[in-house]
Amino acid sequence: MSKVMQLDDxxxxxxxxxxxxxxxxxxxAEPIRCIEWLVEHEVGDLTxxxxxxxxxxGFGKGHLYAKGLVKELISSHVATTTESSDAYLADKLMxxxxxxxxxxxxxxxxxxxxxGGVLVPVGIGILDQPGLFPQLTEPKPKITLNGKEYFVxxxxxxxxxxxxxxxxxxxxxxxxxxxxxxxxxxxxxxADYAIVEVNEIVPVGTIPPDRVxxxxxxxxxxxxGQTLAEQQDHYRNHWIKLGRLAPxxx
Amino acid sequence: xxxxxxxxxxxxxxARLSPREIIARRCAAEVKDGEVVNLGFGIPTLxxxxxxxxxxxxxxxxxxxxxxGAKPGTLDAxxxxxxxxxxPITLLPGACVMPLTTSFGAMRNGFIDITVLGALxxxxxxxxxxxxxKRNGHWWPGPGGAMDLCYGVKRVIAALQHxxxxxxxxxxxxxxxxxxxxxxxxxxxxxxxxxxVKPQGGLILREAFPGLGVEDIRxxxxxxxxxxxxxxxxxxxxx
Numbered sequence: 001m002s003k004v005m006q007l008d009d010x011x012x013x014x015x016x017x018x019x020x021x022x023x024x025x026x027x028x029a030e031p032i033r034c035i036e037w038l039v040e041h042e043v044g045d046l047t048x049x050x051x052x053x054x055x056x057x058g059f060g061k062g063h064l065y066a067k068g069l070v071k072e073l074i075s076s077h078v079a080t081t082t083e084s085s086d087a088y089l090a091d092k093l094m095x096x097x098x099x100x101x102x103x104x105x106x107x108x109x110x111x112x113x114x115x116g117g118v119l120v121p122v123g124i125g126i127l128d129q130p131g132l133f134p135q136l137t138e139p140k141p142k143i144t145l146n147g148k149e150y151f152v153x154x155x156x157x158x159x160x161x162x163x164x165x166x167x168x169x170x171x172x173x174x175x176x177x178x179x180x181x182x183x184x185x186x187x188x189x190x191a192d193y194a195i196v197e198v199n200e201i202v203p204v205g206t207i208p209p210d211r212v213x214x215x216x217x218x219x220x221x222x223x224x225g226q227t228l229a230e231q232q233d234h235y236r237n238h239w240i241k242l243g244r245l246a247p248x249x250x
Numbered sequence: 251x252x253x254x255x256x257x258x259x260x261x262x263x264x265a266r267l268s269p270r271e272i273i274a275r276r277c278a279a280e281v282k283d284g285e286v287v288n289l290g291f292g293i294p295t296l297x298x299x300x301x302x303x304x305x306x307x308x309x310x311x312x313x314x315x316x317x318x319g320a321k322p323g324t325l326d327a328x329x330x331x332x333x334x335x336x337x338p339i340t341l342l343p344g345a346c347v348m349p350l351t352t353s354f355g356a357m358r359n360g361f362i363d364i365t366v367l368g369a370l371x372x373x374x375x376x377x378x379x380x381x382x383x384k385r386n387g388h389w390w391p392g393p394g395g396a397m398d399l400c401y402g403v404k405r406v407i408a409a410l411q412h413x414x415x416x417x418x419x420x421x422x423x424x425x426x427x428x429x430x431x432x433x434x435x436x437x438x439x440x441x442x443x444x445x446x447v448k449p450q451g452g453l454i455l456r457e458a459f460p461g462l463g464v465e466d467i468r469x470x471x472x473x474x475x476x477x478x479x480x481x482x483x484x485x486x487x488x489x
Contacts, residue, residue: 025313026336079391100397102354122401177330183350235329245324
């Protein structure tokens with residue numbers, strides 16, 4: 001049975017109050033069409049788990065914060081977009097605590113791998129200082145193993161994962177390009193329902209088995225996103241807008 | 251005791267250096283041939299411009315890459331080849347990509363030789379603070395990957411301007427901001443001075459900007475420090 005779906009059918013799994021994980025790294029390899037769908041349908045009250053808020057300047061997830069659709073962000077940072085930064089500082093976006101990025105990633109991986117959590121030494125003596133995160137009602141749990149202290153970091157899971165690949169087949173096998181694999185496979189595995197948005201949908205057998213970045217059984221829905229050419233233009237134009245690339249001479 | 255001046259003070263070379271360039275040039279002298287290097291954003295990124303010719307290092311990007319190169323031209327930029335700030339990069343021959351969790355494992359577990367990190371404050375215990383300031387009653391903006399770097403990278407170089415806009419020293423006795431790493435800094439590089447941090451804490455003034463003496467540095471530094479026997483002018487790679 002093919003997992004290829006129309007965006008509307010796949011995104012029906014997301015509703016007001018959903019707990020979402022979105023694949024990305026400061027906006028790179030973001031499922032742009034899925035995010036646009038959330039914005040258009042004004043799906044609010046979301047809890048969003050992501051490595052960072054995204055890329056600044058009116059790009060992708062930034063629109064979610066600008067429209068007030070995200071209630072809580074679970075992340076390593078709040079200010080990679082001015083939209084999320086503004087919402088947080090205006091008390092319109094809740095961040096209970098900040099996690100080192102490697103810790104968020106491992107919490108998601110624990111959720112992906114069927115573990116209860118993970119022991120993390122990063123931030124001991126810092127993130128456990130009283131008063132740092134006033135919204136936490138309990139101190140961050142710690143454990144000592146072989147004389148060394150670790151945070152006991154609970155696994156993270158979500159209702160729906162939105163991930164982004166280069167191409168996928170109808171079985172849900174996903175292939176990535178270059179630096180865009182990130183932790184997208186973990187994210188897909190850490191949610192009850194995983195939607196992958198890709199540049200290209202290809203016949204089964206096209207992706208060499210050793211190039212599969214997310215095995216098909218971890219994916220529930222494959223949706224067509226921007227073509228690779230559209231994606232290249234989308235990012236290039238935004239990078240020019242942000243001054244990260246020089247404008248192209250006419 | 252004055253820092254011996256290798257370049258004449260007032261020469262165009264010295265006078266035209268911005269604080270950012272001074273810091274980046276001096277940080278470059280901390281990097282050794284063949285090292286795996288992670289540069290933070292801002293001034294640290296500029297360090298790559300001043301590595302000695304012929305030096306070959308492997309740049310690491312947190313999002314999952316060893317061996318990236320310079321920014322591409324606009325038409326060559328690829329949306330799937332990016333660094334940890336979602337800026338377009340290039341992949342050099344010999345580059346490799348890896349999953350994000352592997353990349354952070356490399357950071358925590360000592361596979362990165364050196365990192366240069368910007369800082370809001372540093373202190374004489376070797377503590378680095380760069381992720382949180384109070385804004386509207388909230389801690390802001392968050393650590394990203396900086397705590398993972400401070401935790402596990404073999405040599406952490408702190409790069410910052412010596413004094414803030416109000417004229418106060420950013421090299422403190424004890425930082426009062428939430429820390430990014432405890433006792434993690436090996437070398438502090440400012441636009442005025444270079445300090446080594448002793449393994450048990452405590453600073454040693456090793457270099458000063460050409461023309462500045464020990465007392466000049468003491469006058470602008472809150473932290474206490476010893477002076478190295480071979481105290482001298484900052485290595486700025488100008489010659």
